[in-house]
Amino acid sequence: MATGDLALGHEQSKSAVVDAQQRVVNDFSIQVATVNGSGSQSANSVLLKSIFNMGVPVSGKNLFPSNIAGLPTWYTIRASKDGYVARRKKIDILVAMNAETAREDILGLHSGSVAIYDETLNLSQYRQDVVCYPVPFDKITAAVCPEARLRKLVKNMVYVGVVAHLLQIDMSSVEAALAKQFAKKQKALDLNFGAVRAGAEYAAEHLSKQDPFLIERMNSTAGKIIIDGNSAAGLGAVFAGVTVVAWYPITPSTSLVEATIEYLKKFRVTEEGKATFAVVQAEDELAAIGMVLGAGWAGARSMTATSGPGISLMAEFSGLGYFAEIPGVIFDVQRTGPSTGMPTRTSQADLLSTAFLSHGDTKHVILLPGSVKECFEFGYAAFDLTERLQTPVFVLSDLDLGMNNWMSDPFTYPETPLDRGKVLTAEDLNRLGGFARYADVDGDGIGYRTLPGTDHPKAAYFTRGSGHNSKAGYTEKPEDYLEIMDRLIRKFDTARTLVPAPVVTGNGKASVGVIAYGSSDFAVVEALDELKKQHAVEVDYMRVRAYPFTQSVHEFVASHERIYVVEQDRDAQLASLLKLDLAADQAVKLHSILHFNGLPIDAESILTELVVKEGL
Amino acid sequence: MATGDLALGHEQSKSAVVDAQQRVVNDFSIQVATVNGSGSQSANSVLLKSIFNMGVPVSGKNLFPSNIAGLPTWYTIRASKDGYVARRKKIDILVAMNAETAREDILGLHSGSVAIYDETLNLSQYRQDVVCYPVPFDKITAAVCPEARLRKLVKNMVYVGVVAHLLQIDMSSVEAALAKQFAKKQKALDLNFGAVRAGAEYAAEHLSKQDPFLIERMNSTAGKIIIDGNSAAGLGAVFAGVTVVAWYPITPSTSLVEATIEYLKKFRVTEEGKATFAVVQAEDELAAIGMVLGAGWAGARSMTATSGPGISLMAEFSGLGYFAEIPGVIFDVQRTGPSTGMPTRTSQADLLSTAFLSHGDTKHVILLPGSVKECFEFGYAAFDLTERLQTPVFVLSDLDLGMNNWMSDPFTYPETPLDRGKVLTAEDLNRLGGFARYADVDGDGIGYRTLPGTDHPKAAYFTRGSGHNSKAGYTEKPEDYLEIMDRLIRKFDTARTLVPAPVVTGNGKASVGVIAYGSSDFAVVEALDELKKQHAVEVDYMRVRAYPFTQSVHEFVASHERIYVVEQDRDAQLASLLKLDLAADQAVKLHSILHFNGLPIDAESILTELVVKEGL
Amino acid sequence: MATATATPTGTPGPKVNRIGLPVLEYRGGKTTLCAGCGHNAISERIIDALFEMGVQPERVMKLSGIGCSSKSPAYFLSRAHSFNSVHGRMPSVATGAVLANHTMMALGVSGDGDTASIGMGQFVHMMRRNLPMIYIIEDNGVYGLTKGQFSATADIGSKLKTGVINDLPAIDTCAMAIQLGATFVGRSFSGDKKQLLSMLKAAVAHKGTVMLDVISPCVTFNDHEGSTKSYKFMQEHDEPINELGFVPSFEEIDIEYDAGTTTDVTMHDGSSLRLRKLREDFNPTDRVGSVRTLMEAHENGEILTGVFYIDTAKPTFTDLLNLVDRPLGTQPESVTKPSAAVLQKVMAGLQ
Amino acid sequence: MATATATPTGTPGPKVNRIGLPVLEYRGGKTTLCAGCGHNAISERIIDALFEMGVQPERVMKLSGIGCSSKSPAYFLSRAHSFNSVHGRMPSVATGAVLANHTMMALGVSGDGDTASIGMGQFVHMMRRNLPMIYIIEDNGVYGLTKGQFSATADIGSKLKTGVINDLPAIDTCAMAIQLGATFVGRSFSGDKKQLLSMLKAAVAHKGTVMLDVISPCVTFNDHEGSTKSYKFMQEHDEPINELGFVPSFEEIDIEYDAGTTTDVTMHDGSSLRLRKLREDFNPTDRVGSVRTLMEAHENGEILTGVFYIDTAKPTFTDLLNLVDRPLGTQPESVTKPSAAVLQKVMAGLQ
């Protein structure tokens, strides 16, 4: 099965259907198997939100092909009363809407799970140990949707109704979700709600509940929002006052820019209808980052967003940004590489090459958001940092975080004023009588700059990627070059103190520590809870949030005997950066737990490895 | 002074002129300060070869600006009876031909050194502790060169004569050098030799030897050749049967391709006048590497050569080469970065970014030649390796190695047949009935490929940078992806066993080891000799010659207590790769000695650091 | 099908072509593009053209960049080697491949985004080199695979489904190709079976860069009202500038030739391409005139199709390189590795 | 100098221009280019033009790529910010800079290698966007800084000092720029002081992309017999297609205007550009005709100079973006950072 992990064959046990009296409440996962381009996305998101509206913590993951229409797609919804939102390997309820994969899909289920499918598929033939609910989808759809060309779409809502009924989700929750989805489109709302009801009615009349899975009302989602990481990051950028956006479309970063554009259009047009921003669809990623640097140099808060191949194309310009010390924010929503790789699968494998992106002793500052909330916060903070540090700042998210919907606390308004960094005005220059662009006046490695247009005869300086001295003059002198290069290291050390510090959980007394970052967080948290539950072992956990690493990372490693570095790549890239940063006698403590098959990491995989490695 | 290291102010001691009776024979350095574009290059190379012809080991380094004409240039010649050819910080003899830098140049000298200069410069005013030889260059030149427009050039030969006389270089040695330089151009030869003689005669008549420096005939250069690393590498490629060369000019790699082209024109045109090669000046480096991969895929031995900015531009395609497993050789003649940096200064700072060039878990095989001989050998071996391993192979040289002239033993003919790697023919396919392009048939991680044009209906396969299975079919399946990624790691491990092993010197019993690579070798060897001489300390020395590291690197580290990693970059990139490769308890032994001001590393700098770090 | 010959015996086997292959041997994998996508129709025509021309599948190299269009090579000619490279950089890969083996036919498929946006630099330089290959742009005015953003061939004023209007001028890849040095330049429409098939067959017979811009509607993102690359718009606006009559070398030419209305071109392999003028005064061998015609048509909002320019005399890039006959990629060691004596001579010269 | 006004008092100070600055304030660092390099002459003309037009140096942004030519911004206008970026990618940097501050004048200097080889992709797209800036190609047909390899503007048949002959067609950057959407396109010669100065002054007055290809001989690598970009060759072959009379907005126009022989263009800032025809039937407001004329001249081996195309009406890229007046880069936080209430509303919508 395309959506399961490697080793997971189906465990077809002979043991019969589970006792329906045994209740599994608010803790299971649903997988909807469809065909992409068939419009199942809104149905899935209605289902997700219906559960959310029941107050039950929920998460959704879309597993789609790099293709526009006609290929298999899976959408997984996890309801978790404990609030776990990572991917779960085990599927409890299958909605098999894709004839092509249906057989494989049902064969992948564990014993005691549930399958809902079109009756013509006759899936019960394959599994006696799975609760089967055949549904005549086409018939039900035809009855509620007279217009034939809409039926393909509307059919998806029928399964929402069936599932809602079987899980005992309140119709009012579904209706509220639908109302939001179809906002002001009453006709569409009616049609779709009709389909949902028809599905539910069919289920009520013809399906007798034989499975244990139920949604019961809780109060764990009140006040929460649902958003994807890309929208959150775009929102952060807009609140950071981004003014120039240059980009080139690439999955999975496209929606980050598209969300940014939507927000800009809404919130950043003056009363006279003028734009306080410029968005350029560049001709490629080389141009996109060139524009970002040109704009950053001339004083704009500028950004681009891309993914692996685009990051590679930005290598030369990134080095220019580093050496000429120009601000600019680059979002990298990571997908699976190398090369084109699997564009619709997630990964954390750009970390190392981004840290050293460009030839010749270049090093970059990287932010690592670990939730949609941090996508917003770092999407904002990246702009302060890039202008403060006068160096490109990369924000590494990933497909899982960026393109999937996540529950979150609402975002907090960033009250502090924008930090525009060390910029000299004409008045400053009058006072100072001039300035040396690349001199380390304050000892933090950061020079003062002026913006083009500053009305002072001594404002101008010459920006170049070639050798320059502290006055921005051209040089090939060894001592001038050394001065700049050493200062850049000082600046990098300043960055250490300015980037978001890691988040640590645990009582700090465990002998074992875990380090992870980004979207791995959800699975790590769950795995550590399980470790405690199943093995009574407590570990401390540090989620790093930026490169270069802050001092606390060193302290965390120093205060533990063994450190497991969990990440979603093959080459242990986070562990590598740690190894390079840590004293060697500390680096010896690092052990890697890697997950890199393109699917989001899950708690079970981590737990298994931890247990083996710790010999539990 | 632009050519000295940072701390090196002039040590103007009051102590008077050195006793001329004290003789310093075949062990000193000469620096000629000129203006670029003034044609001093041939004069300098005649001077170099004259000493070579005296049987004295010699090396020359050109320190030139990133500019075409009119700026200061320095050429340093080191004569060393002991055969040391690294840069030497100390200049013993200055030939000051550039009025603009003359004052600074002489102020940079140590006490007891020598200055030869145009009499109008009146340099003796600046230094009483330097032996001064003023020469009326223009007058001498005018007398031997009636044609005014040639005088600027011919003037340079006058200083050759002056120096030759002062150092007691045989005129026959100079004449032989000139004869070679001007090959079949008798008129130019006569004119230039006239100038040399006039210089020598002037010196004989008007300058009384007051310095101790002398060249005496030895027999240490017999059978040796003089060549630059770029020509040597080009020669290696031509003997490896390179058929497609795609490039874009960039200093300091341009001369590698230009040499290749010359050799190809000479040795690779058929009797009918047809070319057995294709050279394309591409529109940029992205295109150059694209052509290399296209050609490698279609069966050609293909190459490109570039430097830092070009390497960065090749990032995306390099990942494709890695993941789609396509051969191709990329020479990177390193210059000083980041960004445009100092294009005419040397560096080893592309190592780390090249090792991980491209996003998403990409890793590359890199060869690290340490002499002109190895430029030839690795220029050859890279093609065998890239076809054997079916992955791009990078050869990292540097400006110092690539553009300067070096003495060497003649190159040995590579007798083994070309290794074209695992390629299936139509007959093979008949026998096998088909093949799976990316299957690990032999357990070494390397699959079998076919070339376009193979006349068999089952020969074709689909090459892509997107997810593929062992049969080269498109896939997004986790298990297929894992299979390929794991095999690529196996292949990388195979590479470890195939790349050139390190060269180790020392008796293996020392507690201290030194690791270095590339052009640092010359300075390291000298430094270690001095360490032994001055401090009676012996250390073992391993020169690594490739990445990934062979097993012997691990063993070398394991068998020493402290390891000093000497390299020419700021960020300790070789040490970083070692740290990532070594077990952490071994990595703890590594200490860095870094040199990164753009000038070639010298023994004194290494020695000083070793002494300090070892507490000697 | 004119070029197919009957199977020797009377058995009712599948129709085969002049090299004895049935059309099945020219097919590829099942398409994963959207139903109705113009690109699929182009794949079909490529299959037909290669089948009818009797091209040996193993003698073809398929090359592409990234995009829906660039996936197409998977959907035809499975028996040919294929290289799906990176976005916008297929021309360089093709150049390398052609240099390694200039005896094969190189067939490149790109998209308008792949060519006119990210790929512009390499496109220009490939055209300039007149690299012998067929380069097809499957042109839908949008980036299909990334869900419908405008590409640089989108016409000014054309509208996305989201209502966004393109305010930048379209790049006319045909006018550029002619100006830069390509020697066979045409435009067609994926919905015009006949024209496209003839054009492709002629392309197979040409030596030099064939640049074909084929309007190929994206049914998912650019086939609506307001699009200038939709089926409907093309059906209404397609203005053929000439009518193609292609007669391959292995067939008899039997039609009469009228210099006034027809341009008759003898192709490199002896095939004949007859271009019947549908527009007075248009001459497909006149570079300047062709570019002028294209620019004028563009200003008038007309979409011309047909063969705009053909030059069968200009040397190709591989001609200029003066290559040996046998492919560089398979030259034996005896040819490519100089002898020990040669090395000795070089060494002697350096002493 | 027509545009300079005398200093107010009778003291014999240096001549100053209309904003009271002497020409000295328009100079830059000492050139490090070869003596006689055409690029130096262009720098001088830029200095003259900006001085005569009375441009405030602080209101200019200088941009360049990499090459001898791209070094030039260091040799004029020290009082202006300058960005010497990476090879071939100046257009994107300029685009970003102009977006960040569209109130300034952007002046880019590139080389033929920087533009027509590595930079082709970005060049094409900048022209297409009609980005408001002056883009100068200092065109010597070779890569000067890397010691004399042919660039893509080298003419077919031209010869290097080493004897190597260029066998690929030259790219005509002017024809391309016109076709793609630039709105002021001309060619000049670094040795033609008068023409180049007028052209640069007019360029300052234009709003939109000004693309000037200035033939600028490389004395070190491409000024020999056999070069088509040498001083001698240009002196012999330079064929002005029109004569420029530029009258800045702050001066009286006093010359008579004859529609038959002159095209009179009122520029954005009120200046006037008079183009006296030196060729019958050439009309610099006719895109198609201009491209045709350039292509024809090229085929005949003629080197035309002059203003080939001008359009003062077409909206620029910043017009299309509908930007606020004040530069984006210096918008206050109150404008760019939405309020807490806005965030609350967004959050509410996501619940």
Ligand SMILES: Cc1ncc(C[n+]2csc(CCOP(=O)(O)OP(=O)(O)O)c2C)c(N)n1
């Ligand atoms: C370097 C890089 N940037 C961006 C992408 C994302 N991408 C994939 S296809 C595509 C556009 C394809 O458009 P087009 O060439 O017109 O093909 P179509 O899908 O319309 O047929 C883009 C931008 C990529 N794969 N690589």
Ligand SMILES: Cc1ncc(C[n+]2csc(CCOP(=O)(O)OP(=O)(O)O)c2C)c(N)n1
């Ligand atoms: C990415 C990259 N590739 C190559 C180079 C080397 N390089 C520097 S200048 C130059 C060519 C410059 O030619 P042109 O633009 O015509 O300028 P000119 O020197 O002739 O004025 C090249 C190839 C570089 N700096 N960066």
Ligand code: SF4
């Ligand atoms: S999205 Fe458009 S271009 Fe892509 S396959 Fe579908 S119809 Fe074709």
Ligand code: SF4
């Ligand atoms: S090399 Fe040529 S282009 Fe460069 S400065 Fe000298 S003359 Fe000018």
Ligand SMILES: [Mg+2]
């Ligand atoms: Mg497209």
Ligand SMILES: [Mg+2]
């Ligand atoms: Mg040039």
